[in-house]
Amino acid sequence: MSGVSRRAALRGAAALAAPMIVPASVFGKNAPSNRVTVGAIGVGRISRGHDMKEVHRHADAQIVAVCDVDTKRLGAGMQLVDSRYAASTGKDYSGTRGYTDYRELLAAKDIDAVLVSTPDHQHAPLAVRAVQAGKHVYLQKPAALTIAEGRKMADAVKASGRILQIGSQQRGQEPWPQFHRACELVRNGRVGKLRHVEIGLPGDPAGPEAPAMPIPRNLDYDAWLGTTPEVYYTETRVHSQTSFEDRPGWLRCEQFGAGMITGWGSHHVDIAHWGMDMEHSGPVEIWGSAEFPKSGLWDVHGPFETHARYANGVTMTISGALANGVKFIGDKGWIFVTRTGQVSASDPSKASDIPLVASDPKILDSVIGPEEVRLYKAPEQHRNWLDAILKGVPVSAPAEIGYRACSTCLLHHIAMKTGRRIRWDPKAERILGDDAANAMLRRPQRAKYAV
Structure with a gap:
């Protein structure tokens, strides 16, 4: 963790932490080689209530790290992930790493993919750096702050060969x-x-x-x-x-x-x-x-x-x-x-x-x-993204x-x-x-x- 201890982050999270419903099985029987390891960048309202929550539903993905420039939110995010995995496995869990600098998270070799759930002005810059670091990306909409940034993001994804899914969840069969x-x-x-x-x-x-x-x-x-x-x-x-x-x-x-x-x-x-x-x-x-x-x-x-x-x-x-x-x-x-x-x-x-x-x-x-024309029928957007990484299917919102x-x-x-x-x-x-x-x-x- 950059610039803050785990203990300090968790202590700062006390005012924000709240219990969440945890799925019956998260880790499941999937071997680590068949599981997508995920880092969450930005762990505020959208990440907690939507992006991390959706990834937590699936046994073939594991959130191993979170990142936020607000250490109070960072600690609450670590605590949330730990509590979900503890509840799903029935064992104490405190393995979620925390970062205040997203560059250190992107440098981690054991992270396959990232959720970008930050304010809009950070979307395109983080997506560019993530794919350049070899990570797959789930990017909250809108894609960019400006048209120039958006074009650079789309071009960087194409050049990288990485998988990026825009959080355009109205395309999914769920919900x-x-x-x-x-x-x-x-x-x-x-x-x-x-x-x-x-x-x-x-x-x-x-x-x-x-x-x-x-x-x-x-x-x-x-x-x-x-x-x-x-x-x-x-x-x-x-x-x-x-x-x-x-x-x-x-x-x-x-x-x-x-x-x-x-x-x-x-x-x-x-x-x-x-x-x-x-x-x-x-x-x-x-x-x-x-x-x-x-x-x-x-x-x-x-x-x-x-x-x-x-x-x-x-x-x-x-x-x-x-x-x-x-x-x-x-x-x-x-x-x-x-x-x-x-x-x-x-x-x-x-x-x-x-x-x-x-x-x-x-x-x-x-x-x-x-x-007649049959449009691509994809599951929920996060599930579709994980399937694209694991099975090579198309994402519905590239x-x-x-x-x-x-x-x-x-x-x-x-x-x-x-x-x-x-x-x-x-x-x-x-x-x-x-x-x-x-x-x-x-x-x-x-x-x-x-x-």
């Missing part, structure tokens, strides 16, 4: 198989010729004024800022020092992300691209507007409406005024898909509590024939596809910021005829953390 079903129906013409796609996403509220605070001794704040500029510390900007449940403040700061347009938009735009058969491309024109806070620390977009046009003529609208989900509209009907909750159909008598509805119920009853969804979201964000129509060349990946907008494809990086 939301309805997205696969909707995209397969659309790809096979059940709504006729696709004309338009609507995506509903919320915005974020403005935040409070937040004065500077002393940096907690347990937080390496400079490393947490990473590639982004130096700014004063305040807890509202970073994450809670007393809870894992609170939504962290960095999600609402443009320094570290673009807000909901990438935070949730990466999920829904990915599904839209899947149904549109545009997973390896992007729009050719983007325009729209948004409201941004005029005061307070949080500065990501609020209410917004943006639009895009693709080379095949399909158009897209993304707005907080639309129902959360993805609606595919063709010349013969429509399909709307969402994660859960009540949604409506064009005929109110067909309102439904299921997360997949259509203009005509017969669309949903349609059987996909053997000669680096290039995850990057293309993210880059499209970032183009919508650029349109919000500029208020201008953006013309995009998806092959050259360049904004045409607008040098100021084109400069927004990248951000300056602090030299000590630059990729």
Whole structure:
């Protein structure tokens, strides 16, 4: 462990540690040679409640190390992993290693793969360094902070030969198989010729004024800022020092992300691209507007409406005024898909509590024939990633596809910021005829953390 003892980390974790449900078997009878050894980088809310939790379900994977720049969270992460393995084996367990410097974790020869569950601005840099170190990667979405970083990430993965899965869990058969079903129906013409796609996403509220605070001794704040500029510390900007449940403040700061347009938009735009058969491309024109806070620390977009046009003529609208989900509209009907909750159909008598509805119920009853398009059917995303490492099956959301969804979201964000129509060349990946907008494809990086 870099710069902190195990005892100190566990002592600092006391305020954050909480019991978790542990699967009946974790280690199982798998020999070490048949088990993927995993290191978790970033062990806050998403890692504890989703990424590490999903990996813990499987006997052919073992989390052997965790890493966090906040030693309080690091200790809580070590304690959580230890307790899960102790409960599953019925024996005391204290073998989880802790690191405050991810470079030391990546240098460990006994680690095959890593979970990257950090704030958005760390995603692409950590993924690049991980694959260059020979590790397979499960990368939380969005794929990158900027389009330039995302392209570098996708290229680095391709050059490395390592397996990277983007955490686009709406593609998996668990927990939301309805997205696969909707995209397969659309790809096979059940709504006729696709004309338009609507995506509903919320915005974020403005935040409070937040004065500077002393940096907690347990937080390496400079490393947490990473590639982004130096700014004063305040807890509202970073994450809670007393809870894992609170939504962290960095999600609402443009320094570290673009807000909901990438935070949730990466999920829904990915599904839209899947149904549109545009997973390896992007729009050719983007325009729209948004409201941004005029005061307070949080500065990501609020209410917004943006639009895009693709080379095949399909158009897209993304707005907080639309129902959360993805609606595919063709010349013969429509399909709307969402994660859960009540949604409506064009005929109110067909309102439904299921997360997949259509203009005509017969669309949903349609059987996909053997000669029609069959989309890749993958299990839950973490299981799919482990199968890719162990068995060589494809991942459902590889680096290039995850990057293309993210880059499209970032183009919508650029349109919000500029208020201008953006013309995009998806092959050259360049904004045409607008040098100021084109400069927004990248951000300056602090030299000590630059990729």
